[in-house]
Structures are given as C-alpha cells and as structure tokens.
Amino acid sequence: xxxxxxxxxxxxxxxxPKFDAQGLICAVCTDAQSREVLMVAWMDAEALAxxxxxxxxxxxxxxxxxxxxKGESSGHVLNVREIRVxxxxxxxxxxxxxxxxxxxTGARSCFYRVLADGRLTRASS
Amino acid sequence: xxxxxxxxxxxxxxxxPKFDAQGLICAVCTDAQSREVLMVAWMDAEALAxxxxxxxxxxxxxxxxxxxxKGESSGHVLNVREIRVxxxxxxxxxxxxxxxxxxxTGARSCFYRVLADGRLTRASS
Numbered sequence: 001x002x003x004x005x006x007x008x009x010x011x012x013x014x015x016x017p018k019f020d021a022q023g024l025i026c027a028v029c030t031d032a033q034s035r036e037v038l039m040v041a042w043m044d045a046e047a048l049a050x051x052x053x054x055x056x057x058x059x060x061x062x063x064x065x066x067x068x069x070k071g072e073s074s075g076h077v078l079n080v081r082e083i084r085v086x087x088x089x090x091x092x093x094x095x096x097x098x099x100x101x102x103x104x105t106g107a108r109s110c111f112y113r114v115l116a117d118g119r120l121t122r123a124s125s
Numbered sequence: 126x127x128x129x130x131x132x133x134x135x136x137x138x139x140x141x142p143k144f145d146a147q148g149l150i151c152a153v154c155t156d157a158q159s160r161e162v163l164m165v166a167w168m169d170a171e172a173l174a175x176x177x178x179x180x181x182x183x184x185x186x187x188x189x190x191x192x193x194x195k196g197e198s199s200g201h202v203l204n205v206r207e208i209r210v211x212x213x214x215x216x217x218x219x220x221x222x223x224x225x226x227x228x229x230t231g232a233r234s235c236f237y238r239v240l241a242d243g244r245l246t247r248a249s250s
Contacts, residue, residue, distance in 0.1 A: 010230055013245045026165055028153050035160040037209075040151055040216040084162075085245055086235040087228050091165040093236050103212055105135055111209035111218050120138045120210055 010087050017048065018090040024060060027092045029102065031109075032081045038102035039110040041070070043092070055080050057094055076100030135212050142173065143215040149185060152217045154227065156234075157206045163227035164235040166195070168217070180205050182219055201225030 009016060019025050024042040031038055041059040043051065046067055050058040057070045057078035071077030082095040103110040113120040134141060144150050149167040156163055166184040168176070171192055175183040182195045182203035196202030207220040228235040238245040 015240055015243060015245055026151055028162055028165060030162060037153055037155060037162070037218050040153060040211065083240040084236040084248065085238050085240055086165065087230050087232070087237070088235075091235075092240075093162050105212050107212070110211040110213075110216075112212070113210050115140055115208040115210055115217075118140060120140055123209065 009089055015085065016089055017045075017085075017092075018088060019045065020090070022062075024062070025090060025092060027057075027059065027094055029057060029078055029094045029096050032095050032097050036109055037111055038078075038096065038098060038108070039070075048092075051080060051083075051094075057096060070102075071099060074100065074104070076102065078102065134214055140210065141214055142170075142210075142217075143213060144170065145215070147187075149187070150215060150217060152182075152184065152219055154182060154203055154219045154221050157220050157222050161234055162236055163203075163221065163223060163233070164195075176205060176208075176219075182221060195227075196224060199225065199229070201227065203227065 008014060017025050023044045026040065027043050028040050029038045030036065042062060044060040047058040047060045050067065057080055059068055059070060061068050077099045078094065078096040079099065080094050080096055084093040101108050112123055114123050133139060142150050148169045151165065152168050153165050154163045155161065167187060169185040172183040172185045175192065182205055184193055184195060186193050202224045203221040204224065205219050205221055209218040226233050237248055239248045
C-alpha cells in the first residue's frame, strides 16, 4: 500500500486520506437526525481543509473544476457534526445538519428516486 | 449535459447511469434497518447488471481490476432491498440487508472511526 503500513491505515489513529488519481476523495453526506443519505460529492485536499476549518461542507466541483461551499448560492449549507473515515481511508461520511434541502432540485435528499424494474420512480420517503 | 436533456436526467423515469471516465459509478451501501452507511464501493456496467440480476451487491475492484461479489470469500453478502439514484444519476444508494459484517476488518460498518482534532478515534456507535 504505497509503503504505508496497512495496519496503520486500517487501525491507526493517524488520518491519511487516500485521494484518487484525480486528487479526490468521496464524501457521503448523511442527515444527523434522520440518518438518510443526502448527497454524495467530492473533496480535494483544499475542500477537506476548508471543511475542517469552517465546519461547513466544502467540495471540489468536477464539472466546474473549482472549490465550492455547499449552499454558497442557495444558503442551504451543511453544518458538519461529525466526520467518519472508512477502513482504507478512501471515503468519508459527513454527518450533517442541513440548513435546507440538500439537493439543488429542492428535494431534501438528492436520492429521491428508486430504481425498480429498470425504471425510476419517486421515493415515498 | 452530453446532449441528454438535464430535465430528463433529473426528473425522468429513465435510468441513465452516468459512469465516470473510468467507467465507474459510486455505490453507497446503507443498512436497511439501522440506516447507517456500511461501505462505499464502485460499480461498472457489469457489476450493476449482475447486482440487478442476482439481488446481491457486486462491485468493480479498482485495485484488482475485476468484478467481485461482496461476500464471495467471506460469505458476508449484501442482499439489496432497494436502489436509489441521485439527481444527476452519478451515484447510487444500495439499501441492503447484510449477511454479516460489511467490513473486511470484521466491523459492522467500514466507517468505524471518527475524525476529531486531526486524529481518528474508534466510534462509539
């Protein structure tokens, strides 16, 4: 594992985020109250640093190629209450209190559709 | 959006998964009972097709470069109860009933550590 001890990565207390070839790490945002998944986005080192500094979720936009703070235009920021890290440190869960709908469509969560029999239907919850 | 109508992608009933440049889509697995995030993995078109066919979560291993069924060696398969799709169809949530610990370390969830003050500590729940 790139010369870094697997045991240290999986069991240690040192935070060694594993960014991918594009310099990004996957961040899953879950609602602190309902526990539902609100959105999935991407962080580079800068977005992660800004999130840790401010307590507000920042991401790297792959399409726009720049740092963005979730809610910077809508006001629907995500207040980060906890950050969890997975076994191989290549994914994060941000437990958040959202200031409004997490999705740009106005939905509470971006995951508002269910796949069934090859088609998408609006989720009931 | 590559000539495909944004409205159709965000609001339509057609499933048009958006794979990234590596042909992968992010799949977040959550526990059907507790709703906690168990793991994050990657699917290519083949893994997605196999998951839909079998009802058992299949992924594409980026490190091994091959299809794998979660639990193929451990027996800790993930029975997929629901698949949710996000607004721009570039991420999935698999709501699953796990047959055992989701993490290869033996933890129930891969997200067993919390980041606080720059260090990782074992989560209490």
